[in-house]
Amino acid sequence: MTTGTRRRLAPEVRRRQVLDAAIEVFSEEGLHGASMDAIAARAGVSKPSVYAHGGTKDELFAACLAREADRLMSTLTTAVLPDAGSGGADARARLRRALRAFFRAVTTHRQGWTVLYRQASAGEFAGPVDAARRGIVARAAELLAAELGGSPETALPVAHTLVGAAEGLADWWLGADHRSEDQDPADLLADMLVAVVWPGLDALRQA
Amino acid sequence: MTTGTRRRLAPEVRRRQVLDAAIEVFSEEGLHGASMDAIAARAGVSKPSVYAHGGTKDELFAACLAREADRLMSTLTTAVLPDAGSGGADARARLRRALRAFFRAVTTHRQGWTVLYRQASAGEFAGPVDAARRGIVARAAELLAAELGGSPETALPVAHTLVGAAEGLADWWLGADHRSEDQDPADLLADMLVAVVWPGLDALRQA
Amino acid sequence: MTTGTRRRLAPEVRRRQVLDAAIEVFSEEGLHGASMDAIAARAGVSKPSVYAHGGTKDELFAACLAREADRLMSTLTTAVLPDAGSGGADARARLRRALRAFFRAVTTHRQGWTVLYRQASAGEFAGPVDAARRGIVARAAELLAAELGGSPETALPVAHTLVGAAEGLADWWLGADHRSEDQDPADLLADMLVAVVWPGLDALRQA
Amino acid sequence: MTTGTRRRLAPEVRRRQVLDAAIEVFSEEGLHGASMDAIAARAGVSKPSVYAHGGTKDELFAACLAREADRLMSTLTTAVLPDAGSGGADARARLRRALRAFFRAVTTHRQGWTVLYRQASAGEFAGPVDAARRGIVARAAELLAAELGGSPETALPVAHTLVGAAEGLADWWLGADHRSEDQDPADLLADMLVAVVWPGLDALRQA
DNA sequence: CATGAATGAGTCTTCATTCAT
DNA sequence: CATGAATGAAGACTCATTCAT
Numbered sequence: 001m002t003t004g005t006r007r008r009l010a011p012e013v014r015r016r017q018v019l020d021a022a023i024e025v026f027s028e029e030g031l032h033g034a035s036m037d038a039i040a041a042r043a044g045v046s047k048p049s050v051y052a053h054g055g056t057k058d059e060l061f062a063a064c065l066a067r068e069a070d071r072l073m074s075t076l077t078t079a080v081l082p083d084a085g086s087g088g089a090d091a092r093a094r095l096r097r098a099l100r101a102f103f104r105a106v107t108t109h110r111q112g113w114t115v116l117y118r119q120a121s122a123g124e125f126a127g128p129v130d131a132a133r134r135g136i137v138a139r140a141a142e143l144l145a146a147e148l149g150g151s152p153e154t155a156l157p158v159a160h161t162l163v164g165a166a167e168g169l170a171d172w173w174l175g176a177d178h179r180s181e182d183q184d185p186a187d188l189l190a191d192m193l194v195a196v197v198w199p200g201l202d203a204l205r206q207a
Numbered sequence: 208m209t210t211g212t213r214r215r216l217a218p219e220v221r222r223r224q225v226l227d228a229a230i231e232v233f234s235e236e237g238l239h240g241a242s243m244d245a246i247a248a249r250a251g252v253s254k255p256s257v258y259a260h261g262g263t264k265d266e267l268f269a270a271c272l273a274r275e276a277d278r279l280m281s282t283l284t285t286a287v288l289p290d291a292g293s294g295g296a297d298a299r300a301r302l303r304r305a306l307r308a309f310f311r312a313v314t315t316h317r318q319g320w321t322v323l324y325r326q327a328s329a330g331e332f333a334g335p336v337d338a339a340r341r342g343i344v345a346r347a348a349e350l351l352a353a354e355l356g357g358s359p360e361t362a363l364p365v366a367h368t369l370v371g372a373a374e375g376l377a378d379w380w381l382g383a384d385h386r387s388e389d390q391d392p393a394d395l396l397a398d399m400l401v402a403v404v405w406p407g408l409d410a411l412r413q414a
Numbered sequence: 415m416t417t418g419t420r421r422r423l424a425p426e427v428r429r430r431q432v433l434d435a436a437i438e439v440f441s442e443e444g445l446h447g448a449s450m451d452a453i454a455a456r457a458g459v460s461k462p463s464v465y466a467h468g469g470t471k472d473e474l475f476a477a478c479l480a481r482e483a484d485r486l487m488s489t490l491t492t493a494v495l496p497d498a499g500s501g502g503a504d505a506r507a508r509l510r511r512a513l514r515a516f517f518r519a520v521t522t523h524r525q526g527w528t529v530l531y532r533q534a535s536a537g538e539f540a541g542p543v544d545a546a547r548r549g550i551v552a553r554a555a556e557l558l559a560a561e562l563g564g565s566p567e568t569a570l571p572v573a574h575t576l577v578g579a580a581e582g583l584a585d586w587w588l589g590a591d592h593r594s595e596d597q598d599p600a601d602l603l604a605d606m607l608v609a610v611v612w613p614g615l616d617a618l619r620q621a
Numbered sequence: 622m623t624t625g626t627r628r629r630l631a632p633e634v635r636r637r638q639v640l641d642a643a644i645e646v647f648s649e650e651g652l653h654g655a656s657m658d659a660i661a662a663r664a665g666v667s668k669p670s671v672y673a674h675g676g677t678k679d680e681l682f683a684a685c686l687a688r689e690a691d692r693l694m695s696t697l698t699t700a701v702l703p704d705a706g707s708g709g710a711d712a713r714a715r716l717r718r719a720l721r722a723f724f725r726a727v728t729t730h731r732q733g734w735t736v737l738y739r740q741a742s743a744g745e746f747a748g749p750v751d752a753a754r755r756g757i758v759a760r761a762a763e764l765l766a767a768e769l770g771g772s773p774e775t776a777l778p779v780a781h782t783l784v785g786a787a788e789g790l791a792d793w794w795l796g797a798d799h800r801s802e803d804q805d806p807a808d809l810l811a812d813m814l815v816a817v818v819w820p821g822l823d824a825l826r827q828a
Numbered sequence: 829c830a831t832g833a834a835t836g837a838g839t840c841t842t843c844a845t846t847c848a849t
Numbered sequence: 850c851a852t853g854a855a856t857g858a859a860g861a862c863t864c865a866t867t868c869a870t
Contacts, residue, residue, distance in 0.1 A: 030330040032239025036865060046831050048867080057865065118325045123237045130382065137379075157379050161403055164375015165368045172344075172367035175337065196368055199406030215848060215854055243840060253856045255842080264840070446653025447745075450844060460852050462846080471844065532739045537651045544796065551793075571793050575817055578789015579782045586758075586781035589751065610782055613820030629833055629869060656860060667835045669863080678861070 011053065018043050018054040023064045027111035031061055031119045061120070062128055068113045069132040073139060075105045080143055091147045095201070096194050098143065099166060104186035106170045137163050148205040158204070162197065169193055218260065224250050225261040230271045234318035237326045238268055268327070269335060275320040276339040280346060282312045287350055298354045302408070303401050305350065306373060311393035313377045344370050355412040365411070369404065376400055425467065431457050432468040437478045441525035445475055445533045475534070476542055482527040483546040487553060489519045494557055505561045509615070510608045512557065513580060518600035520584045551577050562619040572618070576611065583607055632674065638664050639675040644685045648732035651740045652682055683749060689734040690753040694760060696726045701764055712768045716822070717815045719764065720787060725807035727791045758784050769826040779825070783818065790814055 021043035025034045036057055040047040054060040079101030080094065106112065120129045138152070141159035145152045169189055178185060216224075228250035232241045243264055247254040261267040286308030287301065313319065327336045345359070348366035352359045376396055385392060435457035439448045450471055454461040468474040493515030494508065520526065534543045552566070555573035559566045583603055592599065630638075642664035646655045657678055661668040675681040700722030701715065727733065738750050759773070762780035766773045790810055799806060 027329060030237070030239060030327075032237060033330045035863085037863095047865090048831060049829090051866075052830085118328045120237075121325045122235055123240045134382070157376060157399055158403060160375045160379035161372045161400060162375070164378065165372035167375070168367045168369070168371015169364060171371065172364050175341070192364055193368060195411065196365060196407040197403055199410055200403040203406055204402065218854085221854085242838085244838095254840090255856060256854080258841070259854075444651075444653060446651060449842085451842095461844090462852060463850090465845075466851080534651070535739045536649055537654045548796070571790060571813055572817060574789045574793035575786045575814060576789070578792065579786035582781045582783070582785015582788070583778060585785065586778050589755070606778055607782060609825065610779060610818055610821040613824055614817040617820055618816065632833085635833085657862080658860075668861090669835060670833080672862070673833075 014045070014049065015053045017045065018050055018060070019063060019067060022050075022054060022060050023068065023116065024111055026061060026064055026119060027116055031123070031125065058124070061125065064116060065120070065125070065128060065132055068116055069135065071109075072102075072105055072113045073136060075101050076136070076139060091205075092194065092198055092202070094147065095198065096190050099193055100186045100190040102166055103170060103173075103189040104184075106167075107173060107185050107189075110174060144201075148201060158201070165197065166193060221252070221256065222260045224252065225257055225267070226270060226274060229257075229261060229267050230275065230323065231318055233268060233271055233326060234323055238330070238332065265331070268332065271323060272327075272332075272335060272339055275323050276342065278316075279309075279312055279320045280343060282308050283343070283346060298412075299401065299405050299409070301354065302405065303397050306400055307393045307397040309373055310377060310380075310396040311391075313374075314380065314392050314396075317381060351408075355408060365408070372404065373400060428459070428463065429467045431459065432464055432474070433477060433481060436464075436468060436474050437482065437530065438525060440475060440478055440533060441530055445537070445539065472538070475539065478530065479534070479539070479542060479546055482530055483549065485523075486516075486519055486527045487550060489515050490550070490553060505619075506608065506612055506616070508561065509612065510604050512554075513607055514600045514604040516580055517584060517587075517603040518598075520581075521587065521599050521603075524588065558615075562615060572615070579611065580607060635666070635670065636674045638666065639671055639681070640685060640688060643671075643675060643681050644689065644737065645732055647682060647685055647740060648737055652746065679745070682746065685737060686746075686749060686753055689737050690756065692730075693723075693726055693734045694757060696722050697757070697760060712826075713815065713819055713823070715768065716819065717811050719761075720814055721807045721811040723787055724791060724794075724810040725805075727788075728794065728806050728810075731795060765822075769822060779822070786818065787814060 018039070022034075022039050025039045025042050028034075029038065036047055036050055039054075039060070040050045043050065050060070054063065076098060080098045117129050117133060120126070137156070137159045140163055141152045141155040144155040144159055144162070148155065148158075166189075169192060173185060173189055225246070229241075229246050232246045232249050235241075236245065243254055243257055246261075246267070247257045250257065257267070261270065283305060287305050324336050324340055327333065344363070344366050347370055348359045348362040351366055351369070352362040355362065355365075373396075376399060380392060380396055432453070436448075436453050439453045439456050442448075443452065450461055450464055453468075453474070454464045457464065459467075464474070468477065490512060494512050531543050531547060534540070551570070551573045554577055555566045555569040558569040558573055558576070562569065562572075580603075583606060587599060587603055639660070643655075643660050646660045646663050649655075650659065657668055657671055660675075660681070661671045664671065671681070675684065697719060701719050738754055758777070758780050761784055762773045762776040765776040765780055765783070769776065769779075787810075790813060794806060794810055
């Protein structure tokens, strides 16, 4: 209808179209608030196509969840990879780099993880959502343990604290108009968060 | 149905019943996921009674939101009131006390604010929800400004960070089974959070 | 609530209050559109009082119907009583007098019969409504038969025609703004209708 | 349900099915009395189909109204078209022809206009209904003005009278059992009405 | 394959009616 | 008696899902 001809696209391309549209609509309307009609319209395809390429509404939501979780996870991992865990004077810099990656992901891709996972923190999807979030936090805990010493398990509450803090700060930045700042927002936010938490983390390490 | 007899109760009592049930169900199922039938059943009244005492679904949700926001707000305020803002050596203790109040509220009343406001961070209720959360954070910013010096505006991002961190830590504690701990969980959590953030905050104050 | 004290009134007075309110509301909202709540509010009493004095909604509507039918019926009868049926040169004058009475009733008491019976010309009340209307037309047929000669049965279609014509003309007058006319509207309308139908009726009589 | 198989039909066909059913049910039960369930059942489709093809209940009712008004209007216009307005000796014949068309339409299609428009002469639809009826009467006034001379405005009350008379007479015929008459009822009714009103109209013309 | 058309199931909301005070 | 409070039943409307083309 949009193109006049109904073009046959490769299945993976269609699937990506559908997922993109779904993420947008889920982010705006919430899990229950989003309708399959709206998703189909946003994707520019018919409703049966949505079912063909995205499956049931629940499956579709789960796929969105998984894709955004993966995206965030790989962003973090990539940012941290180089010379991780060498301890010493650069630990602060490495934390800052990881946080900057997180903030960049979140501020660039607004409708992604942060918005998405909140929709479903209760209800039928509480399980998968929690699992995904715990995955991310677990990864953060591993990194922290490498930097600060100690086992990942003891680092777990600290990781939760850190991720929560980062989300809170990102919320603040996303909430108001900060578009005119000349600095890269990710840099700014990473600096702010490091200033607040690094002294405490450093002290924990030495304890 | 619960009582078998159809008892006449004072309107305020019934309203409380309905609000309590609504908060439970909204917490479990989400705004759109919750049905008025479920709320009526949970409250042990008929659906028309829900409408009579709680109004429309939207009004009911707004009322739940308002009640929990008020509850949390007054908890915080009460905890902080005594000898606030005297600066100096007790600032750390006062922060700890406020955090303990927050954690107590959140861990005691699981289905309260933290769970509730996330349901509606997008969609039709994004506005009210955000406003409520911003109110709480603004209060935190005032307290921080009193302790650390500086204007509430500059304290705002720090407040967001702090609230986010507290929520993250609370999530961790609520997520797994920590019921057997012998210490008061609120104390434990407050100690943990203070350990992470106080050094940084202290440094900010002196800057 | 209106008076502060709930005054005990004689049952008939209460019943009249209720019926008056019911006629108003039924006229404005229609049979199904009117709610017992609205009627109670309009009457200034509580809903159980409406039931106590007016009975079920159906009974109440039937009572309204009956009261307005009676009112119209007696208006007509009264107008026609003096020296009815003397035939001859005054038949035209007597027809005019009856019509004037009809128009006066209808234009004075807008929310009465004309509006009311149309609400229910179909549905559960088709029967009673039709019966009431037929009663009125039958009375008209009797009068016509007395004037024009012939049996009431043969006069029946003529009576239907006449009543329909009167209603149509009344509709016209009620529809637009004719408030500024200096002549009594009932006189005007009666004259108009007589001008159209009398020659034909007169011819019928002689046939 | 009627067909057993769920057949795919052209939208216009389905729309006609739905409109036909709606007119029947609205005629029988009234605007408020009719339920969308009943309309769906009568049409032999599911409720969502009614919404898909007929829209909201209000829209559906408006569509029924419009269709019946158009049908009646075109019937009248068609009947009157040939050599209209030539005045003189045939005016009576032309009036008779128009009335016969009206009566044929009304007696053939019982559940049409006459029944339909009364349902809604008050309430939310008072406006549209009145407008539609006024359209018909205005057309009648034009015709009358062409025949009798004078402007359509002065003919308006006469037109209202005439339409009302025709409706009243039609009511009489529809009310009782006249099925065994050997004459075409439309002819019979037109003759009766012409006998009553023509002399008066003729006199008006010469005045 | 892609789609317009169709539907069963469920949601919010209101109403006529009746207890218990 | 008059009433506020309570409810069973029903109605308008929407949605996720699937045939038939």
